[in-house]
Amino acid sequence: RSAAFERARSVMLENDRGSYTIPTKGLYPFQWNWDSCLTALGQRHFDEDRAFTEIETLLAHQWPDGMVPHIVFHVDDEGYFPGPGVWRTGRPTPTSGITQPPVLAFVLRRLVETCRETAKAEDRARAMLPKANAWHEWFYAMRDPKGEGLVAILHPWESGRDNSIDWDEALAGVPTEGVEPYVRRDTTHVDASHRPHRSDYDRYMWLVQRFRSLGWDNAQLHDASPFQVVDPGFNAILIRADEDLASLARRLGASEIAEVAEARVAKARKAFARLWSEKHGQFVCLNRVAGKLVDSASVGGLLPLLAGLGTAQQQGLLAKRIREWRARSRFGVASHDPADPRFEPKRYWRGPVWIIVNYLLIDGLRRCGLDDVAGEVVADSMALIEESGFAEYYDPTTGEGLGGGNFTWTAAIIAELLT
Numbered sequence: 001r002s003a004a005f006e007r008a009r010s011v012m013l014e015n016d017r018g019s020y021t022i023p024t025k026g027l028y029p030f031q032w033n034w035d036s037c038l039t040a041l042g043q044r045h046f047d048e049d050r051a052f053t054e055i056e057t058l059l060a061h062q063w064p065d066g067m068v069p070h071i072v073f074h075v076d077d078e079g080y081f082p083g084p085g086v087w088r089t090g091r092p093t094p095t096s097g098i099t100q101p102p103v104l105a106f107v108l109r110r111l112v113e114t115c116r117e118t119a120k121a122e123d124r125a126r127a128m129l130p131k132a133n134a135w136h137e138w139f140y141a142m143r144d145p146k147g148e149g150l151v152a153i154l155h156p157w158e159s160g161r162d163n164s165i166d167w168d169e170a171l172a173g174v175p176t177e178g179v180e181p182y183v184r185r186d187t188t189h190v191d192a193s194h195r196p197h198r199s200d201y202d203r204y205m206w207l208v209q210r211f212r213s214l215g216w217d218n219a220q221l222h223d224a225s226p227f228q229v230v231d232p233g234f235n236a237i238l239i240r241a242d243e244d245l246a247s248l249a250r251r252l253g254a255s256e257i258a259e260v261a262e263a264r265v266a267k268a269r270k271a272f273a274r275l276w277s278e279k280h281g282q283f284v285c286l287n288r289v290a291g292k293l294v295d296s297a298s299v300g301g302l303l304p305l306l307a308g309l310g311t312a313q314q315q316g317l318l319a320k321r322i323r324e325w326r327a328r329s330r331f332g333v334a335s336h337d338p339a340d341p342r343f344e345p346k347r348y349w350r351g352p353v354w355i356i357v358n359y360l361l362i363d364g365l366r367r368c369g370l371d372d373v374a375g376e377v378v379a380d381s382m383a384l385i386e387e388s389g390f391a392e393y394y395d396p397t398t399g400e401g402l403g404g405g406n407f408t409w410t411a412a413i414i415a416e417l418l419t
């Protein structure tokens with residue numbers, strides 16, 4: 001195995017807490033949902049058993065209604081805000097009260113299909129199928145109450161792309177009155193100019209307080225939220241995860257689960273066309289409260305490649321966007337169109353490159369037969385690691401590593417791309 005692989009492995013081991021892995025020391029000291037699942041992809045290259053454990057630990061904290069929370073607070077740590085005392089979700093092991101992009105079934109299928117100890121992997125995966133299915137069902141029940149076939153996120157943190165320009169318009173409709181005084185911790189760990197603005201945080205906290213005041217009852221939260229955004233990236237991940245769940249369920253003889261997952265996919269595929277923007281030549285978000293598309297060209301609108309969404313012509317246009325953005329920066333793929341005046345190359349999700357997003361794009365491009373562009377994104381990802389190590393994210397114009405260092409999911413994805 002190469003030196004780069006060994007470095008990636010040591011980052012994963014350094015952040016391993018036994019049954020779950022923290023994203024990075026200091027900034028993120030607990031288990032995060034999609035971080036953990038994507039981490040399993042890397043772990044499987046040196047410890048298959050451990051990779052399954054990572055996902056099982058997360059699922060052990062699933063809510064009775066089916067939601068898999070975005071953070072599990074396994075330990076106390078004053079270095080993070082907002083901690084369990086703010087969320088107050090009443091779970092036996094404290095968790096946050098919102099969710100995150102459901103990459104779990106996508107990862108699980110890959111684990112099963114590529115592992116060495118197949119029978120063991122199949123047994124462990126079989127036990128997780130009903131849980132993954134309950135989570136996917138929860139999405140369409142709770143986040144698509146009118147049965148449109150597309151789910152909304154109710155908090156920017158749910159998207160995983162926290163302070164994307166995609167949310168600016170919808171966040172403007174979130175008040176800040178009554179936000180309890182708070183002290184951020186993120187900016188004590190990393191440069192404040194690489195993190196979300198205070199005005200965003202105030203709104204993040206307002207939403208948390210609002211949902212908490214409703215007892216985290218998901219049957220009420222959607223309609224009570226002033227922030228309801230249909231993100232093409234998030235929905236594409238869910239559709240892909242349902243396809244993978246269906247495939248895995250067929251393989252493991254769980255045909256009922258396969259059928260319901262396939263039905264969800266068919267309905268969502270039909271609804272998806274609504275998110276196409278002629279103006280941008282890509283998919284964009286829908287602000288469900290305002291009932292209109294959001295004028296923001298982010299990488300979330302390129303992720304539908306992952307589920308082979310759109311026509312072949314539209315997929316070609318998405319690949320063209322990737323090439324255009326790469327031509328405007330030194331490294332791809334920026335999290336936002338660099339030509340947009342709102343683009344900020346160092347501020348978290350308003351411009352920086354994220355290796356995990358590159359990976360999802362690479363997979364999607366290959367699926368759509370766009371291998372040349374996929375190869376370019378692989379090359380950029382490797383160049384970033386060589387230049388700046390396993391950072392949380394990177395400035396696409398300079399390649400500088402930003403945010404947390406020795407970052408688990410960056411290392412996991414590089415291990416995956418190297419093997």
Ligand code: DGY
Pocket residue numbers: 070081082157162186
């Ligand atoms: C944070 O605290 O920045 C996280 O992204 C929220 O999940």
